[in-house]
Every structure is written in C-alpha cells, then in structure tokens.
Amino acid sequence: MRHLEALYTTPQSPRPQVTPLLVSHREAARMLSICERTLYSLVQAGEIVPVRIGRGVRYSVEDLKGWIKKKVWRRSELYLKCSQAQCRLVDMGIVKSIGQAIEKCGKSRYQISMETGIDQATLCRIVNGGSCGMKTADMLCDYLGLELRPRRAKTTRGRS
Numbered sequence: 001m002r003h004l005e006a007l008y009t010t011p012q013s014p015r016p017q018v019t020p021l022l023v024s025h026r027e028a029a030r031m032l033s034i035c036e037r038t039l040y041s042l043v044q045a046g047e048i049v050p051v052r053i054g055r056g057v058r059y060s061v062e063d064l065k066g067w068i069k070k071k072v073w074r075r076s077e078l079y080l081k082c083s084q085a086q087c088r089l090v091d092m093g094i095v096k097s098i099g100q101a102i103e104k105c106g107k108s109r110y111q112i113s114m115e116t117g118i119d120q121a122t123l124c125r126i127v128n129g130g131s132c133g134m135k136t137a138d139m140l141c142d143y144l145g146l147e148l149r150p151r152r153a154k155t156t157r158g159r160s
Helices: 002-009 023-030 036-044 061-084 092-104 109-116 120-127 136-143
Strands: 051-053 056-060
Touching: 023 036, 023 056, 023 061, 056 061, 092 120, 092 136, 109 120, 109 136, 120 136
Parallel strands: none
Antiparallel strands: 051 056
C-alpha cells in the first residue's frame, strides 16, 4: 500500500510544451496581429489557405509564417523597385502604361477587380489618367505581365 501512495505523492515532471501545428481562426488572427475580419478577407482573397477538419477550420502555423515571409519579401521588393525607378509615388508615365494595358488586356474592370482585389473605382481612375500608389501599381504590373525597369540616366551631348 505504501508503494502505491508513493506513486501518487511524487511530483510529476512537467510535460514538455507542445507547439501546435494548427491553430483556430481567433488564434491565427492573434498570431498575425490582425483582426478576425481581416483574416477572413485574406482567406477570401486566397492569400491564406485554411485547413478544414470536419466542420472546423484551422490554420497551419507554418503557412502563417510563410505568408509573413512572403509579405516581408514583397515589401522589400516594392521598395527596391521604387528606388530603382527613382520615384516616391508612381510616375504618371507608369500609370498611363498600366491604364493602356488594362484597356488592351481584353478583360472587364470587374473581372480584373475580382482577380486582383483592387476596387473598380481605382481601376477606373487609373484608366482615366489618375494616380495610384506603388502597391496597387505593382499588383497590376504583376497581373498584366508588365515589368518596371529603372530609368536610364540622361546623358548630355557635347559636354565632357
């Protein structure tokens, strides 16, 4: 009998912390420091893919980390493109080229809007010669297959 009491009274070693592979919607939003509605929007846009188990929806921790890395890389790519093109906002020549490409691509603004997540009003503004931000320009360039290239330095003739 004393042998059994010793089993119950000895302190058990603490269990090792188990890192979850999947997290709930609320936990995923907390991990990304965004609200739950924003996470729903990212899922709707196809940027983050949930794992469905029965009726439950979970998110892979590795997928969330990968999404963050992709976003950080893309942001640095945007800054790189902007510094190479020597612009703070998007140059109006680039916006004009994007607007012409939108007109020529053969897709409606609605279809482009649904596939890129850029609202139709912004697309209309670009086509009509308005401005847009670097992020929007980059998304449209990727979608339309356009490439931003650095400006060539102007050379002066006759001066040495």
